Amino acid sequence: MHKNQGPVYYNDYLKLDSFLDCQQPLSRKHADPENPEAHDETLFIVVHQAYELWFKQILHDLNSVMAIFSKPQVADNEFGFIIQRLDRITKIQEMLLSYLGILETMTPMDFLEFRSLLVPASGFQSTQFREIEIKLGLNTNNRESIDREFFMGRLTEKDRDKLAALENIPSLLKLVEAWLERMPFTATNNFNFWEEYKKTITHILKGDADTIHANMANLSEADKKMQLENLRMTQENFDSLFNTEEHHKIVEAGKRKLSQKAMLNALFIALYRDEPMLAMPYQMFSAMMDIDENFTTWRYRHALLAQRMLGSKIGTGGSSGHQYLKKAADNNRVFMDLFNLSTFLVPRSQLPAIPSEVRQKLNFNA
Numbered sequence: 234m235h236k237n238q239g240p241v242y243y244n245d246y247l248k249l250d251s252f253l254d255c256q257q258p259l260s261r262k263h264a265d266p267e268n269p270e271a272h273d274e275t276l277f278i279v280v281h282q283a284y285e286l287w288f289k290q291i292l293h294d295l296n297s298v299m300a301i302f303s304k305p306q307v308a309d310n311e312f313g314f315i316i317q318r319l320d321r322i323t324k325i326q327e328m329l330l331s332y333l334g335i336l337e338t339m340t341p342m343d344f345l346e347f348r349s350l351l352v353p354a355s356g357f358q359s360t361q362f363r364e365i366e367i368k369l370g371l372n373t374n375n376r377e378s379i380d381r382e383f384f385m386g387r388l389t390e391k392d393r394d395k396l397a398a399l400e401n402i403p404s405l406l407k408l409v410e411a412w413l414e415r416m417p418f419t420a421t422n423n424f425n426f427w428e429e430y431k432k433t434i435t436h437i438l439k440g441d442a443d444t445i446h447a448n449m450a451n452l453s454e455a456d457k458k459m460q461l462e463n464l465r466m467t468q469e470n471f472d473s474l475f476n477t478e479e480h481h482k483i484v485e486a487g488k489r490k491l492s493q494k495a496m497l498n499a500l501f502i503a504l505y506r507d508e509p510m511l512a513m514p515y516q517m518f519s520a521m522m523d524i525d526e527n528f529t530t531w532r533y534r535h536a537l538l539a540q541r542m543l544g545s546k547i548g549t550g551g552s553s554g555h556q557y558l559k560k561a562a563d564n565n566r567v568f569m570d571l572f573n574l575s576t577f578l579v580p581r582s583q584l585p586a587i588p589s590e591v592r593q594k595l596n597f598n599a
């Protein structure tokens with residue numbers, strides 16, 4: 234704990250003289266009697282600056298979580314911090330979503346009063362936004378090349394180099410993957426969890442197949458075909474979890490990100506989330522899914538804002554505007570593997586029993 238070192242003045246502590254001098258509308262600078270300052274440009278600047286300030290806080294928290302995961306071993310007592318900070322990020326995101334509503338009190342015609350002064354500046358150039366994306370696990374190389382060229386091409390060399398360097402350090406997704414790969418529990422001398430799980434799945438899928446076959450008589454040919462095809466696909470999906478080659482193909486196609494081992498251990502956590510030792514890792518997964526969901530919601534909401542402001546005009550950064558943003562919302566998910574774990578869940582009542590030696594390790598045993 235730090236002790237007071239002398240009187241502190243509020244304005245000095247927060248550096249308000251310089252901070253509150255940072256809102257300088259370009260339309261004020263270029264104002265003349267025929268073109269007065271555009272009233273809403275101040276709102277436009279304040280909202281963007283507020284975003285950047287909160288991005289700074291998100292990065293502060295994200296960096297601390299990544300630092301914990303970067304150690305060779307994650308201490309159990311650090312999970313509280315991890316969850317608290319990831320949760321904080323989700324709260325900030327929820328608030329940032331509401332900022333778009335404030336900005337929408339500016340009408341498209343008010344925006345047009347100063348929009349051309351901004352060209353070619355654009356949200357494309359928010360390096361903090363990109364830093365958050367990259368650190369979470371959205372490497373820009375995974376973007377469609379045309380999109381990547383768009384935003385990388387609009388940055389200064391210094392900013393491009395900074396982002397390129399960030400792409401060479403492991404993201405949160407990669408760090409968590411490595412942690413999951415190190416996780417014990419699923420294989421001990423007397424217990425191979427996955428053999429037990431496969432038996433359960435075979436039993437459930439057989440039940441599904443029996444139900445479909447029993448109802449065949451009432452179905453049209455097209456429905457029969459569709460249902461059997463769906464069943465085959467579900468079976469394939471399960472098989473891909475255990476088939477290293479298939480899993481690799483899915484990762485190569487960009488449909489899964491986690492390694493097979495990490496994916497299986499993540500599934501174990503999701504299935505046995507009620508066990509005390511796994512409750513916190515599962516809370517961490519929930520926070521990560523919330524972050525992903527909030528990010529995606531923001532992207533859609535921002536795409537709609539752009540459409541409301543611009544219709545089908547191109548953006549100040551030169552993209553197709555609404556269309557580009559909507560596609561970016563569809564395509565850029567970080568923790569989709571955690572969402573997709575639900576495909577592989579089974580009812581609690583059918584979970585394979587854990588042998589007592591494993592259960593011992595998963596409980597507080599107080």
Ligand code: HEM
Pocket residue numbers: 280281284285336344354355356357358359362384535538539542543547548549550551552553554555557558561
């Ligand atoms: C009048 C309000 C706004 C409009 C019309 C608008 C429009 C756009 C458009 C059209 C793009 C695509 C790039 C381009 O061609 O310029 C874009 C990108 C972006 N904007 Fe906005 N925007 C607005 C407000 C905001 C706010 C408040 C933020 C908060 C930081 C923001 C952050 C971003 C980011 C991060 C991107 C890059 C997204 C990506 O590449 O996935 N925008 N914006």
